[in-house]
Amino acid sequence: MLEARRLSLARQSRQLFSDVSFSLEPGHALLLQGRNGAGKTSMLRILAGLARPDEGNVCWHGKVISQSPDYLESLLYLGHHAAVNTELSPTENLRYLCALHNDDSASIDDILSAVGLAGYEDIPAGQLSAGQQRRIALSRLWLSSAPLWILDEPLTALDVRAVAGLERRFKQHLEDGGMLIVTTHQPAILPEHATQRLELSGLDLEAET
Numbered sequence: 001m002l003e004a005r006r007l008s009l010a011r012q013s014r015q016l017f018s019d020v021s022f023s024l025e026p027g028h029a030l031l032l033q034g035r036n037g038a039g040k041t042s043m044l045r046i047l048a049g050l051a052r053p054d055e056g057n058v059c060w061h062g063k064v065i066s067q068s069p070d071y072l073e074s075l076l077y078l079g080h081h082a083a084v085n086t087e088l089s090p091t092e093n094l095r096y097l098c099a100l101h102n103d104d105s106a107s108i109d110d111i112l113s114a115v116g117l118a119g120y121e122d123i124p125a126g127q128l129s130a131g132q133q134r135r136i137a138l139s140r141l142w143l144s145s146a147p148l149w150i151l152d153e154p155l156t157a158l159d160v161r162a163v164a165g166l167e168r169r170f171k172q173h174l175e176d177g178g179m180l181i182v183t184t185h186q187p188a189i190l191p192e193h194a195t196q197r198l199e200l201s202g203l204d205l206e207a208e209t
Ligand SMILES: Nc1ncnc2c1ncn2[C@@H]1O[C@H](COP(=O)(O)OP(=O)(O)OP(=O)(O)O)[C@@H](O)[C@H]1O
Pocket: 011, 012, 016, 034, 035, 036, 037, 038, 039, 040, 041, 042, 043
C-alpha cells in the first residue's frame, strides 16, 4: 500500500498544496487533477521519490520511501518527457528497455504491435511522429512488472486507438492487483469503481480568478 501523509509544498513563494493525505490500495487508481501550474507534476515527483516535500512523507508498505530499498524496484515512473532514444529504432529502444528491466522473455514484436507500431519497427525514432514516439515510451507499461505506476500525462499526443489500448492496459494492471497514479485530462480512461480523485487547487492560484 502507498500512503501520502500530510504532504505540503511551496514553490516560488506559492503554497502549491498543504496537508494532503491519501492511501492507495492494490487494484486501485488515483487520478490527480488540477489546472496548469496547480502542482500535479510536483506531487508526482514527490510520490516517485524524485523530490522532497516541505512537510509530510510518503510511505510504501508502512515504511518511509527514502528508507524502503525495494521502493524503486516497485515503481515505474513515466514523466512528461518520457525518455526515448531518437537515434534508435522502436525495436532497438525496446531491446534497451528489456535489458534495463532484465527481461529477456518479452516478445518485442508483440509489444510493438500492442502499442500500434507494427510496420515502424526499424525506423529511427527521431523520424517518427510525436504520438509514435510517445507509444515507444509507453511500451514500458507492457514490459514492467512493477506494481506501482506513476504516469504524468501519458495520453499526450496519442490518437483514439492508442488511448483505447492504454485503457485496456490500465484495466489489466489494476485487475492484476497493480496500482496507478496518473494525471490526465481524459479521466474516462480509468475504471470509475476503482478510481479515487485528488484535486489540487494550486492554493494561491484560486486568488487569481
Ligand atoms: N523545481 C522548481 N523550482 C521552482 N518552481 C517550480 C519547480 N517545479 C515546479 N515549479 C513551479 O510550481 C508550479 C507547479 O508546477 P507543476 O509542474 O507541478 O504543475 P502542474 O500542475 O503539473 O502543471 P501542468 O498542468 O501545466 O503540467 C509552477 O508554477 C511551476 O513554475
